[in-house]
Amino acid sequence: MRGKETVPSEGRASDAIVEQIQQRILSGELAHNSPLSSERDLMEQFSASRTVIREAVATLASRGFLEARPRYRPIVRKPGFDTALNSVGSVVELMLEQPGGVSALFQSRVFVERGLVRDAATSAGRDDIAALKDALAANKAAIPDSESFFSTDIDFHGVLYNIPRNPIFPTLHAAYASWLSPHWGRMARSQERNETNYASHEAIYSAILERDPDAAEAALASHLNTAWSFVRDSFGLEG
Amino acid sequence: MRGKETVPSEGRASDAIVEQIQQRILSGELAHNSPLSSERDLMEQFSASRTVIREAVATLASRGFLEARPRYRPIVRKPGFDTALNSVGSVVELMLEQPGGVSALFQSRVFVERGLVRDAATSAGRDDIAALKDALAANKAAIPDSESFFSTDIDFHGVLYNIPRNPIFPTLHAAYASWLSPHWGRMARSQERNETNYASHEAIYSAILERDPDAAEAALASHLNTAWSFVRDSFGLEG
């Protein structure tokens, strides 16, 4: 007998398998970073055809539970907040190519960071302040080297995202960094600009130290909007 | 001859097909909401096996370019910002099941809306105010009916997300609504609580009218935090 009786009721046969494997990953039964069993093994385990197994694996991979490089064994990945961002990445990049896309994303970042510095000014703890101070110092030291200035710049802003003690924010920061960097990276750099940017960071820091939310927000908005207009003009973007 | 010579060089055969179809969708050659050609047609068009075609379709579906219900023809979807959020959905839901997940997400919402009402207070236009007023009136009228109060409540907050004129925000609002509703939905409702919530909305509206960002922010924070503590206590959540 060929084409065996197909289960008539349910939707997809692979769904059940996806569910089971997903549970095993979440429960730790399948360890993080360990390779998945071979497709032919899984066929036996679930008594399903290879077609279905492959479909299940593909689904899990698209959800971030497996990392499946073209010709290698899939690797088990226990997903975290970063996985979520990774899975949107491709779609977001398309959005960014549409008119106004980069601008919209950047403006949302400005919005978020305005809130972050306000909160920092009103409620940053001793350790937060210390972290900001360190990041600022590193940024200052990097002024001569545009490459590392770029990275310490990102780090300085990153400190702000840590202050809420909410894991969503650092993830968000990583997302902004990875999505916006491609555009920033193409921007001309100069020590002069580095100095300007450093001065802005210092102004933000000072306002936070002085517990002045309005000043902090204003300094940050001015800083980012200046940077934005520079990037925008660097290669004809809208907004 | 069976298993014809497989292209040795490239990684996945389906990738090229995915790319082409994706382009046709983005260019509009394949219209939004139109059904995709049948798999057997696509086999001819791309001279590929059904295996590869199906894999390509599955990939496109997972990226949100196609909506593939179990037994129907895939439907072409030109992705927008909402597609992106939709594709994170499954991962986010897992995050929410982890300790502190719901709390973290909700606190991020409070953060965003605090910023939104501040901006509304400083820069809402005539039409924004009108929209808020309408939403508020609808909310008031719905006080006796908890079901529609819930929905007009969401709408009222939604108006705030429209004010920045940035397509990311309405999308974000939809995301919050869909991710948090499952938890809200289980909360006990009463006309009394509806009245309390309505009063909060009115307070927010008034503060915006009076162009008082601090009052607006305070009113919103108080409103959401009260609601949160109510939900939290309703079924033992942390945070």
Added chain:
DNA sequence: GTGCAAATATGGTCATACCAAACTTGCCTC
């Protein structure tokens, strides 16, 4: 023209086969 039943097209699954690249084994050299 409308309604419904038969015919057909289509997506979902199974089984089998073959290739090329990845991985394992084991022998051979230094």
Added chain:
DNA sequence: GAGGCAAGTTTGGTATGACCATATTTGCAC
């Protein structure tokens, strides 16, 4: 015994062909 290399084996990627159940279309009857 450590290291390297070649043969052998496993595994993922793809192609075919077949069959089921359901969606969709066709076509006849009223």
